Amino acid sequence: MPNQRHSYFYPTRVEYGPGVAQELPLMVKETGFTKGLLVTDQGLESTGIPKKIRQVFYESGIELITFNDVKSNPTCNNVYNGTNLYKASGAQFIVALGGGSPMDVGKTIKVMATHDGPLEQYDDTLGGDKLIQNTMPPFYAIPTTAGTGSEVGRSSVITVKATNKKTIIFSPYMLPDIAILDPELTVGLPPGLTAATGVDAFVHNLEAYWVDAFHPFADGIALKGMALCFENLEKAVENGQDISARGNMLMGSSIGATAFQKGLGVNHSIAHALGVYYDIHHGLANAALLIGTTKYNIEDNKSRKRFESLGSIFGVKNDAGIILDIIESWLNRLKLPTDLKSFNIDKTDLEKIETYALSDPTCPTNSRKVQSGDIVRILERLI
Template sequence: MGFDKIYQYNFPTTIRFGPGASKELGDYLLKSALSRPLVVTDKTVAQLDFFKEIITDLNKKNISIEVFHEIHKNPVKSDVYKGTDIYDATLRNGIIGIGGGAAIDVARAIALRVNHREDLFKYDDLVGGEVYVTSDVPHFITIPTTAGTGSEVGRSAIIADDETHQKKILFSPKLLAKIVFADPLLTMELPPFITAATGMDALTHNMEAFLARMHHPLCEGIALEGMSLISESLEKAVNHPDLEARSKMLIASLMGAIAFQKGLGVVHSLAHPLSSLLDTHH
């Protein structure tokens, strides 16, 4: 695999992967008649040069952009409600999640809420909420800026209660992004600590998926390759990042999120409640 071109994968959704892939966003929006998207990100990403360049490029194409970035590092229900209110008030017609897991989870949950106005936690997967996801969701696009959670290819969003901080899983195949623009250039300036932390999350996804007891040879093969790519690239991505290392980490992150359809394990079963109690990244 070369790292100087853009590839297209169609598994589990359409993925445009490679340096510069994010620059295809504007033409895709025009082709899809999405002239008024809501862009969901976090406060940090909203200040970065690459994000400002994305917004500038879209404005040059006469695409009306509304940015929502008022989210918590562990997203809560009120984040989703606020974002949905902005979607409604500004007459948006699509949603783009740009960032790490928190921003993309909020974007996905807003996509759910637009046409499902019961209490958000009615759709909690742990109480069978998927059956209530009956309407279509707005056109949903994801652009990852870290190589860790793999949320860009997921079908669920993890959102916490504002008061109890208990996390809920909102799940439905309808919540899968229509297209992912996975551009390793957006991860080049990640600081070493964030690179290491998100990289270990990606490694854990792949490892736990491989070890989960359910028989799923497709996910097991993906998880093995994901672990191999991370073993080749994580140290370099942290200490001496180049395009190859960043590309391998980004694709391995995607692979981990695909693989954990099989299941996860004790690390995540402990990490999620601890992050709720201590308000830390899982």
């Protein structure tokens, strides 16, 4: 609230533009460093993008050693192997290239490059953030998908083998030094993945805006982020080569992740649970849940009023039912699910999913206070 104390961290340097990734070596050169570690994955390696990045660095007299063994659900071993390579090669900075996983691994290598192991001691839920010092190497993030917005995030999620737990590592010092938003690097993303990742970005903006907290910075950009996603996602899905649409989606994605420093909501809480128990793609889960969780949220008076203020984003009057219909038909046009019928969710798992979702860090900031039993009811309507 305006009369209370708040801290805001919105300092990411963003370099945006078609082809801007080719300028990164010049930005790195200002630091005087001549050798870095490129963190990416095998899937992306097969597209040839990492090769091009290595080449532009090489032409600028900077060597990039590659660590491309990042798994889709990264483990601590990924981080340890990357850190060992970083140290053994004498690298001085890190470039992460790809989707959320290379970003997470890159950020965590940055931590482990100057901090002692084991990784689990930095578990954010156990206060590990206080152990992370600002002594880490420079870190540059180049996303090749528009969705997670990890390039402006200060945390990573790594599965720790010893505890078999998805562990959040967080520190304001993990924020990338520069986020490189180059829409040319996202044109190869297939339509289905473009839609699924893009709707994740949309939901970040929507849920962040919807959080009942005093954060005008986040509210302002979340409105713009929502509009960018709503206006451009279909264009990017229909024509992957549309650089404007791709660029606007990258912006909508970075804005979404910046905005959700304010918080997220129950849509993400359940999406995280469905990722753990059913391995459902995060973007698909967000799409499939969105109509159900929105109907639930707008049953609450205060929550509905805030949702109704979004009419102008969708070009309609401020009416919750009309806005909901617009979003549902948009998801249909994007060929995304609007319920969980196709995911074969077992009714006997609903309690388990609710328990996980209720303990997810995104749940307490939902626009409507989530009570025990609410998530089971939401899910019953969707399966």
